[in-house]
Amino acid sequence: MPTFASSDQIRTFFSRAMSDMYRREVPQYGTLMELVSEVNAGVLAHDPQLKADLERADELERLDLERHGAIRLGTAAELFTIRRLFGVMGMEPVGYYDLSVAGVPVHSTAFRPVQDAALSRNPFRVFTSLLRLELIEDADLRAEAAAILKRRQIFTTRVLELIDIHDEQGGLTVGQAEEFVREALETFRWHGEATVDAGTYRKLHDAHRLIADVVSFKGPHINHLTPRTLDIDAVQSGMPKRGIAAKAVVEGPPTRRCPILLRQTSFKALQEPILFRDAGPEVAGTHTARFGEIEQRGIALTKKGRTLYDELLASVREIGAAGSAGADYERQLTAAFQRFPDSTDEIRRQGLGFFRYRLSGKETPAVSGMLTADALDRLIATGSVVADPIVYEDFLPVSAAGIFQSNLGGAEQKSYAGNASKAAFEQALGATVADEFALYAEAEARSIAALEAELTVREG
Template identity: 35%
Template sequence: MRARFCKYLSDLYAREVPLYKTLTSMVQKTNKQIIEKHPELGLNVRDIEVISAERHGAIRLGKPQELYVIAKIFRIMAMYPVDFYDLTKSGAKRQPVISTSFRPISLDEIEKSSFRMFVSLLQPDDRSFFTEDIGKEIKKNIAHRSFFSTKLQELIVQYENDGGFTEETTTVFIEEAAKIFTWSRQANNRKLYNYLMDNGLAIAADISCFNNPHLNHLTPNSLDISKLYEFMSQEIPDNLKDSIEGPPARNVRILLRQTSYKAVVEEVIFTDESGEKSKGSHKARFGEIEERGMAMTSKGKKLYENALKRYMENNDVSEFSVIPDNYTELYKQKLGYYIYAATSQTKDKGSLCCDIDELIANGDVILTPLRYEDFLPVSAAGIFASNLENYGVEKRVHAEVDYRKEQLEEIIGQQIYDSFDIYGSQSAQSLMNTYQQLGVWEQVTNKQEIQEKIKPIG
């Protein structure tokens, strides 16, 4: 269902935003070149559409009830909230939203379809962005907004009661859910819209003055975003974002790198309170590309974040050199997550030791880096900012609001999972399975430590 929903959105977005179709074509073209040039990747050009498929999308919501229902919709597709992102604390790129990502959690589900949705919730009560009057006006403007069809709401209740859908019902559910993400061109409260745009609050205008949370972007997967960016610079130079967000180009890819073409100008129809209509224009929807690397441990992530902070202060890319650029050193320093697996050429089990580093050195166990499935708040804010031509919002008051994960959990009505717990659990489970496969689990001295990392998730 998740894969079908992703495909449905992709076809929909390509029809609505022609430049997006151009983007996906460029992604496939460069990915094909990478596959042909690097046979060691073990990828086949026949699978180019799957390899280049969208990895995530993004929408922005205006009120808690909308997020509550959206969470129910994604739960039906086995997509659960992971990590809490406070984009109000993103420095010069700060935006008045807090976010989470709905995604599959288990490795089996990720293998079927890794599609995820980055969902942001506007904070109109944040006085560092909005005056009290404007905050009230925003809430009033969306108070009675409803974009969940009666049929969709009925299907959600049906699923919760029955625990599943028929094939026919699944098709209807996908079609009804996708209506939320369509571009309607219908806007309202032009006075509020103009005020927000004039005061550097474009993201708030996008959220609060439209009838539904149109899809902001979809993101195809790039095997080499630097090469793709170079290609895009030649093909669509006027529309291209000015940089790649995330870590610099490396031999060993870590975390997430993103870039995009800028939002296109689209005609909208404003309707005022009297019912009078007028034409206007709006920029919100853009095309993003991503390149995913290895998931980093808490220690590795802090190393990256500290390097990023120094880089943003002095614009010196060498700040990232503190992060080793090879898998061996990343493993030794416990900076990244790996999946362990016994090789098919294992020796007589009676002769094996139970020291994992020795097993790896002897070739009895191989390591595969775990792919990063989540997001980087500064990068996300940077993507939003550049496409809205709104590089952060100057604070109205000095004090900032302290947003917490628990606030979103209460709205959603379920736990927001910690990505470190997920990666750690997946890695630990594979380590225990490998020890058991090799027949040395009983001799392992840190069994309890390994088992404590394996958490029931999802």
């Protein structure tokens, strides 16, 4: 039996290789990474309690590794194979995001690890969108775009072989894993030459900038990578000082003592030189797609918590207006979120967030039988049990729309009749997407079961 590289290892090789490649391709991403590590180091130095909490929750080590990226695919077949490719690295499709309601002709999922241990080793995720050609109004253009996409092969022959080998053998050796990562990287690299002529690019671009981005190139270039920060406001205000043009507002909830879900901001996509393949001499042009982003993650919310979040956010900002928020947006957002409890204890008591429970080690509690909610509350009150917030590992559709919009040129506000099509997406994917709420609920339930078992052992 050969020894296989673990999927966590392969994911870590891959996320490092992607980060190195993107840093070379987009130097401003390197500058952003430096800013984020300075801010994170500063926060940890001033907040020993937070440092201890992160250490205990197994999050400190993953902090510097932590990032997500995003790609946009053109066809169902590409989505199907990308699922198999990410599967080699232990990344599974979680969640369904319909962005058509916000004027972006795609629907998406996030490929990410789902097991607790895998998440704490390396939570690398890729927000993956599939272009919805059926939303192009012009039938001729729709057919032309489909024909162009049909001709391309975004995967190397060798990566396809290695995916098959992985699935047949049940793993890859370290040597195969290294080769797999090198070959997989080819799919995500930037290509400075468009596969279409300038006229076709223009037509696609006029239908929607995003359509030109997906259809005109050889592959789905990674369009951003996102490190995690402990203080997104500090990074947001630090960006201009380093010559980085930051997006106007931070997406997601406002600044709070107790972070919930996900806050994100980005720097504007760069205008990059490209070459068109015209008959005759090559024609120079530019393309705007690639950017950098930062995120701050907080506690995962239950359905009840998420409903409250959605309601408060919608009271300030309609989804159609994402990205065009006014100057006093932040003040209004903070005011609206007064209604969302700002302590972990209150969030837990009201059933708004997910937690992992563990013994504090301070004293031995006396409990027998089932660990009811009341018994758990008493153990927490007496300090025997601690509730650690579970980190939100997913994305937010309104925020994602805001990030898309700010990088497509804020002025563009097309709208498509909202029509989520999860079934069509899953059919293309060749699998169902996992329900993120169920994953958090299971993680919480596992911690309670473990606690129950531990208490029983002590009793016995």
